[in-house]
Amino acid sequence: MIPLTYKEGRIVNPEILMPVFGEFDVAVCGGGMAGFGAAIAAARMGCKTILVERESALGGLATVGLVNIPLDFLAGIGKEMIQNLEAMNGHWHRNSDPEKHKLVLDRMAVQAGVTLLLVSHVVEAIVENDVIKGVVVENKSGRQAILAKRVIDCTGDADVAHFAGCETMAGRPSDGKHQACSLEFRLGGVNWEKYAESDLKKNDPQWIKLIQECFDSGELPYMIDNHLNWLTHVPGRPQKSQRDEVSICFSHSRNCRPLDAVDLTRMYLEGREQADILSKFIKRNIPGFEDSYLIDTGSLLGVRESRRVVGEYVLKTMDVVRANTFEDTIAITGHHLDLHNPDGPGNIKWAELEIDGKTCYVSTLGKVGSWPPPTGWDSITDGWGRSGDQFQKKRLPTSIPYRSLVPLKIDNLLVAGRCLSAEFMAQACCRLILACINMGQAAGTATAMSLKQNIVPRKVDHKLLRQQLLADGCEIGQTFNL
């Protein structure tokens, strides 16, 4: 109970005494893919580790958000996770069963000795002299402190870094707009064989022509998106009995403010309306979906990008397009520049960069994506400003340096996952599920090493860290001789 006291038009939150929930070596905040990787890695190296998650399950977007499409390099803890999923018929073709996935994450975390605290929101950071000492959580039991020698921020939104007073970035530098958000949904009662063999899947796999036709005829009330982003075939369902299940990335909210609860509410409502419109459109128009029905929408909105920390190194879009390597690479990603249009349909797969004093529109793949640059498709260049016949597709993966996980100013804090220290367009390339686990594993490993050696994480020896990651089966570019 607090009294209703105003000061400068705001309500005063009086001084309170918080119980300490516990003292840990490592507190990992956010139990998405990055947080999972970080907690497992730290616990396996002997740290007393707690993983705090506000939802009721681990996995974040990949499970609760129904993004059941774990792409990027299979290595380390991520590879083990996929193998465990496969053993229970919960993975094929890089498609996973979100429910089995949750269970695998629970079991692996418990087995590694991680203390799990679900349904708990991290609401504050405890900081003394620029050193993080713990976090404050709020849950059914009230407001409590968790003290920790090291904290890893895997909230996707860099919440902890923000609370701790670290410098952060958000959205596109030109206008502050964020990538479009999507609420995923699942359909059941699908005849997968019929769809897989259909002319539509072979000739218009992203339904681009179909969507345009249905928009022109008025069947689709507005351009929710101009293409199907992806449709996954959920494993482990009765096969060849026309009872297949799919998960679909199609809905899009634009002009999103993913750090604002009012706008998040708007997007959940909009996403559910879109799932209603789209599931009916699919039932009417897609071969094999005649008897399909909507199972559910994600309980976590698909936020692709929100707040990113400013770290010792900010991964540059130029690093992505030129496949630059670092002496402290801790993970790699094979993804391309993949921006879901912040304020209109479709996606943008090029970035505006200055090369040799010239403005270039750079792509790693060529003339792809929904929209051409302002000067037309022919002006697309590669990372060295070459266009036309000279254009060279990027073949090597993008390297992510350890310094992109180390925030400036505050010590004993690391970040991992989609809130890493990267430029807006560079982040659009570093956010795939397995890349997030791999970053998490690196952050957890570095944290454990810093504890053992009694040094701050930013002082961890890059070479020793990379050696440890290699020993743990991680992919840090060795396969590509980077």
Next chain:
Amino acid sequence: MKIYLIDHGCKKCGSCEMACPAQAIYMLEDTAVIDQKLCRHCGICYDSCPTEAISVHEDNNQKQEQEKP
């Protein structure tokens, strides 16, 4: 021996390209393709494609050719 072809609606996600140990897959503007000369027929791309765009075919002719010393 099995032949792998990308012919069921590729969405250019690049997953197969990342997974192929022979670096036999490359991107065209509208689809990924497998360079059959470089392909080692391991099937990793088939498992790595999230949209089941890759199909498998038995190729007996090729097998005979390959078996020649």
